[in-house]
Amino acid sequence: MKSETNRKTVKSSLPILLTVAIVMMIMIMAAFLVCRHMMKAENHARYVGMMNYASEKIAKTVRGMEMSAMNEFDEVEKHLDTPESVIAALKSKTGLNPEVRGYFAAFEPHYFEEKGQWFEPYVHHVDSSEFEVRQVGSAHHNYHRSEWYIRAKKSNDSFWSDPYYYYDGTNISGHYTTFVKPVYDAEGRLACVCGADMTFEWLGKELRRIDNAMNDDELINKYIAGDANFYTVVINNDGSCIAHPEGKTLVVDEEFVKRDLAQKRSGMAEIDIDDESAIIYYAPIEHVDWSLALVVTDEGTQGWLSLLGIGLLLVAFAGFVVIWFVCRRMKRNEAI
Numbered sequence: 001m002k003s004e005t006n007r008k009t010v011k012s013s014l015p016i017l018l019t020v021a022i023v024m025m026i027m028i029m030a031a032f033l034v035c036r037h038m039m040k041a042e043n044h045a046r047y048v049g050m051m052n053y054a055s056e057k058i059a060k061t062v063r064g065m066e067m068s069a070m071n072e073f074d075e076v077e078k079h080l081d082t083p084e085s086v087i088a089a090l091k092s093k094t095g096l097n098p099e100v101r102g103y104f105a106a107f108e109p110h111y112f113e114e115k116g117q118w119f120e121p122y123v124h125h126v127d128s129s130e131f132e133v134r135q136v137g138s139a140h141h142n143y144h145r146s147e148w149y150i151r152a153k154k155s156n157d158s159f160w161s162d163p164y165y166y167y168d169g170t171n172i173s174g175h176y177t178t179f180v181k182p183v184y185d186a187e188g189r190l191a192c193v194c195g196a197d198m199t200f201e202w203l204g205k206e207l208r209r210i211d212n213a214m215n216d217d218e219l220i221n222k223y224i225a226g227d228a229n230f231y232t233v234v235i236n237n238d239g240s241c242i243a244h245p246e247g248k249t250l251v252v253d254e255e256f257v258k259r260d261l262a263q264k265r266s267g268m269a270e271i272d273i274d275d276e277s278a279i280i281y282y283a284p285i286e287h288v289d290w291s292l293a294l295v296v297t298d299e300g301t302q303g304w305l306s307l308l309g310i311g312l313l314l315v316a317f318a319g320f321v322v323i324w325f326v327c328r329r330m331k332r333n334e335a336i
Contacts, residue, residue, distance in 0.1 A: 044268075047230070047294060051266075051281040054210045054232045055292040061206045062287050066158070068097040069179045069196035076105050077183050080191050083112050083119065087133055090123045094131050099202040101125050101176070104136070105183070106143045107192040118142065124197070152182045152193040160288045163200070163242055174199050177242075200234075203243035207232050211245060230296045235282070237261045237289050250280070250295055257282070261291050273297065 072093045079085035090103050102124030109117040120137030136143075143149050148161050158181035166176050178195045185191045211231050233244040239252035239261060250273065252258060257280075260267045264284035271278055273295070282293040 047279075047281050047296060048268075050214055050230075051232075051283055051292060051294040054207075054214070054294060055283045055285055057210050058203070058206060058234065058292055059286040061202070062160075062285065065097070065099065065196075065198070065202065066179055066287065069100065069103075069194075070158075070181070071096070072103050072196065073181050073183055073194040076192070076194055077185075080183075080185050083115055083121070086192075087121045087123070090121060091131060091133065094123055094125075098125075100196045100198050102197040103195070104197070105192045105194050106137065106149060108190055109144065111191055118144075148178060148180050148195070149193050152180050153190060156182055158182075160290075161195075162289075163236060163240075166197075176200075200243045203234055204245075207234065207243055207245060230294060233293050233295060234285070234290050235261065235293050237264075237291070242290060248295075250293060252280075252293075264289075264291075 072090070075089040075092050076086055079089040086105055090105060094100070094103060102122055104120055104122040106120040107115070112119055118137030118139070118141070120135065120141075120143055122134050122136045123131050124134075125131060151159065158179065161178040161180060163175060163177050166174065176197050176199055178197050180193060180195045182190055183192050183194050214230075231245050231248055233248070233250045234242045235250060235252060236242050237258075239254075239258045241250045244250060252261070252269075252271065254269055254271060257267065257269050257271075261282070261284075266281075266283040268279065268281050271280060276297065279296045280293045281296070282291050284291050
């Protein structure tokens with residue numbers, strides 16, 4: 001009678017033990033998946049924070065460039081009495097910002113009668129210490145029809161031009177952007193549109209400083225895998241790359257990303273760069289129509305997450321071993 005009771009107990013216990021084993025395995029797998037998901041979410045939040053940090057740093061640099069150009073424009077505004085004083089004002093602060101390749105003041109037709117319809121003095125770098133003054137306004141270069149001139153007159157405000165390529169066969173040829181501002185005389189009339197031409201070298205320098213700072217940051221390295229690979233670029237609202245680290249670039253072809261850039265919205269996208277998958281986090285930069293993008297080409301391996309997975313597998317294996325021994329012993333007892 002007792003032996004029969006033991007057999008029934010064994011038979012009823014085996015399904016329970018198997019069920020416990022299956023439930024334990026499911027719980028372990030679920031715990032691992034939840035942990036991995038949480039880690040990815042945490043990395044995502046950190047990359048967004050890095051992107052915002054870089055965007056704010058670039059915005060401060062842009063603002064500094066604006067203030068430097070504004071000082072030059074203010075000098076022009078104070079010296080609108082003669083063409084010679086305007087040229088002297090343009091030359092007065094050119095050495096303060098070596099990143100600016102040239103300053104100009106494009107005047108309204110016949111503002112100075114003796115200068116006629118086109119008067120646009122342009123002061124630009126010849127080398128690191130010397131400047132050259134040229135009168136570039138003419139029928140051939142009718143700046144009154146230029147997009148930047150028309151926009152300045154309509155907006156009555158300062159702005160950054162779209163990137164463009166300038167070539168004249170000299171050392172000032174290259175990719176440029178221009179900070180533009182309309183200037184008014186004491187009577188409130190538009191006198192001229194002033195501009196500061198600059199290449200994107202200053203932007204590339206700032207990106208290198210930001211990347212180096214983030215790669216050396218102990219807090220970032222503590223929570224982001226050490227073998228992760230990321231860098232920052234500046235992209236225009238059409239998806240083209242304006243500034244980037246040497247040897248690395250980015251061209252955005254995804255239409256939804258271009259819409260976000262044009263509407264100055266933040267976002268994230270998975271794209272292919274040179275046939276390799278990457279993740280970009282992008283956000284608008286204040287004061288300009290550009291965006292900062294953090295490009296993550298390799299999220300790296302999470303060492304502790306791998307160790308956790310191995311640990312959970314060992315726990316699962318140990319649990320199966322224990323259940324196997326229990327079942328084996330129970331079968332022996334059943335046989336007796």
